[in-house]
Amino acid sequence: MQPIIDAIVEWLKALLVDGIMGNLDGLFSNVNQQVGEIAAQVGTTPAAWNAGVFAMIRQLSETVVLPIAGLVLTFVMTYELIQMLIDRNNLHDIDTWMFYKWIFKTFVAVMILTNTFHIVMAVFDVSQHVIQQSAALVQGSTDISPDMMNDLRTQLEAMELGPLLGIFLQSFFVQFTMTALNIVIFVIVYGRMIEIYLLTSLAPIPFATSVNRETGSMGQNYFKSLLAVGFQGLLIMVCVAIYAVLVQSIATDGDIMNAIWRCMGYTVLLCFTLFKTGSLAKSIFGAH
DSSP, rough: OOHHHHHHHHHHHHHHHHHHHHHHHHHHHHHHHHHHHHHHHHOOOHHHHHHHHHHHHHHHHHIHHHHHHHHHHHHHHHHHHHHHHHHTTHOOOOOOOOOOOOOHHHHHHHHHHHHHHHHHHHHHHHHHHHHHHHHHHHHTTOOOHHHHHHHHHHHTSSOOHHHHHHHHHHHHHHHHHHHHHHHHHHHHHHHHHHHHHHHHTHHHHHHHTTTTTTTTHHHHHHHHHHHHHHHHHHHHHHHHHHHHHHGGGGGGGHHHHHHHHHHHHHHHHHHHHHHHHHHHHHHHTTTT
16 A cells, blocks of 8 residues: 555656746746847837837927927027127127127037937937847846756755645746736836837927026936936846846755745845836936
8 A cells, every 4th residue: 555655645746846847947937038038128229119109209209399399499599699698798798709609509509409319319329239238148147057957856856745735836826926027027118118209209399408508407307318218228137137147046045945935025126126227227317
């Protein structure tokens, strides 16, 4: 009778080990896949992310917003001329060089306004280049190797039936946390790109105020916001890379149950830090 019971126990243990390995292997594969997908998503320029949306935003910016920005620029430069004349002893002390200065500033303002879209895209091209350069380093350091999985199987095969059943239930539950993680990553990554499109659509208006000393803070803060949302992608990649490296410990930790629960804690921590990347990027670049 005992050999039959031992055979059943061994069969159940093998079944649980295979189930645990299947759950954890899927978990690790998702981690590697997510790092690669995020590197591809945040490393894509607005023009390449969605050509249809990009064309619509560009047409909206150049045909609807740009004429309004032209009116704003006219008001700003007229105000600039009046202030320049009043500051010189209420029109009693006027030099011709002042008008040359004003003409030059107006020329620069018009050039900036007519090339607003190219300037905005240049900012994102720079940020995307930095992200793409770091993508290879991040992905290469987060891969979970087959050797780690073999070591984990060896540890599981040496355990008794009761602990294996507990680990199986916990590993099955951990898989559901990856679904929530996928949703969070989707919202943040796609939300960032939509924010880029929204910022791009209204770019001419703040750029029209950038040459004036009093109203130029609007244009300066807008430029800082562009840098912040552009380099937010790098912070997102760093967060996911840190998470992936931490999750690697689950395949090498001697206490598997403790490692699985730490993995859940890492997942919650990742969700929190991803939501913080936007405000952190704005604080770094001084945007508000």
